[in-house]
Amino acid sequence: MKITEIKLVQEKECQRLSGYCGDFLLWYEFPLSMDITLKADAFVAASLIPAMATKQNIELADDIPVSAQLLSNLSKLQDIFSRWEAQLGVKLHKIDILGGQRVEALPVNDHVISFFSGGVDGTYTFLKNKDDIDLLLFSKGIDMQLDNVEQFEHAFEKNKVFLDAFEKPLVPIATNVRFFGHSLGLKWTQCFGGGLASIALAASVKTCYIASGFTYGKTIQEGSNYITDPLWSNGTTHIVHDGAEANRLEKIAFLATEPTAIALIRVCWQDKGYNCGQCEKCLRTMTNLRLLGLSTPNFPPLTDELVKNKVSKLRLYSVHDVDFLQENLALAVEKQDKVMVKALKKISRHYYVKHHIKGLLKQLS
Known part of the structure; x- marks a missing residue:
């Protein structure tokens, strides 16, 4: 080259x-x-x-x-x-x-x-x-x-x-x-x-x-x-x-100590407004905020209805995204957020079933 x-x-x-x-x-x-x-x-x-x-x-x-x-x-x-x-x-x-x-x-x-x-x-x-x-x-x-x-x-x-x-x-x-x-x-x-x-x-x-x-x-x-x-x-x-000493939940909690920072958050790369509120990264961040009891004008509140109709239907394609999910799931269990726990476990099951089937097919090919 x-x-x-x-x-x-x-x-x-x-x-x-x-x-x-x-x-x-x-x-x-x-x-x-x-x-x-x-x-x-x-x-x-x-x-x-x-x-x-x-x-x-x-x-x-x-x-x-x-x-x-x-x-x-x-x-x-x-x-x-x-x-x-x-x-x-x-x-x-x-x-x-x-x-x-x-x-x-x-x-x-x-x-x-x-x-x-x-x-x-x-x-x-x-x-x-x-x-x-x-x-x-x-x-x-x-x-x-x-x-x-x-x-x-x-x-x-x-x-x-x-x-x-x-x-x-x-x-x-x-x-x-x-x-x-x-x-x-x-x-x-x-x-x-x-x-x-x-x-x-x-x-x-x-x-x-x-x-x-x-x-x-x-x-x-x-x-x-x-x-x-x-x-x-x-x-x-x-x-x-x-910044590798802190996970995403810990970082957002740290941002919340500076009110103007939590009000600034823009995570979306979809080019559909400041935050689209629909993609995996937006919904993951909205989940972070719900579990931490925080809010920002840049995202709507993540209601139980949105958890059931949006979050639970997310599909993950990267093991890195699964790591973020597991962090959220652990906190959801700790907070006894049953609606969120159910949704996150559903996403996790779908990923691992698909992952194991893909691995099995690869071995058989």
Whole structure:
């Protein structure tokens, strides 16, 4: 996979760092106020899983700067990800990174950043580390589609109002890195550690927090996790995987200690309003809120009727979603919420029956 035509273009309202990764034109847009430098690190990080999946060496022109430490870390990342291919759901091949001018560098933007979209994990990481974080990035193209301008602006304004109270700036950026893997048939969950890290590497910040979706109790073998995320660091930018000490229920309870945070929650990626209230992630969060005795204007109350007619009919397709269900089920049992217990057990039974049938058919084939 040749990485070519890396360039930085100053436009009227932003600056765009772009380059071809194979046939895919990958780009990142940042405000003019950020100092962006021309180097290959972001493109190499974003390309690693796609290149391993397609069994292509990464090839760079000899004169393009690339971090020597990042290249060293990529060898370890390949060792790890190639052992996780069964859980990742894709065959991964070890590859070589060829060419490039190996360099050591210092941060261009001496900032500590974190990604922020109003979600549970990102808000938890911000509140926990707010004294260290200098600014936050809200990326168009990650949490919602690139062309959903109206929804992005609405969410951006709500997030900005929240962060203004802490005197922390929210910086709008845009990138199509999420769609790079998609163009090769890969899922974002397989690629998003390198994808998110590539944004921080492109920005050349000092430190970047990536909020964890799972706890240390779960070794989640997917694109972003507490084992691999720090290895995307390049000597210029330090990547920190944060928040794995708390599960989702504990994070929401923590958010409730800051009323404006619980009122902000936006978890949906369906692009159907601020929260659609219908998808698995929305209903899972509404279940969290019900069991914790909390409310937010961004979701309707989860009544017994909705539990019976909506929650109980959810179908899970990932073992990770089952982990979230089990956390909710344990609390529902503790709270003696019989309606919720019945609904969650129904979802669990359906998943495991389907899972065992699928496994049996695989053995017989």
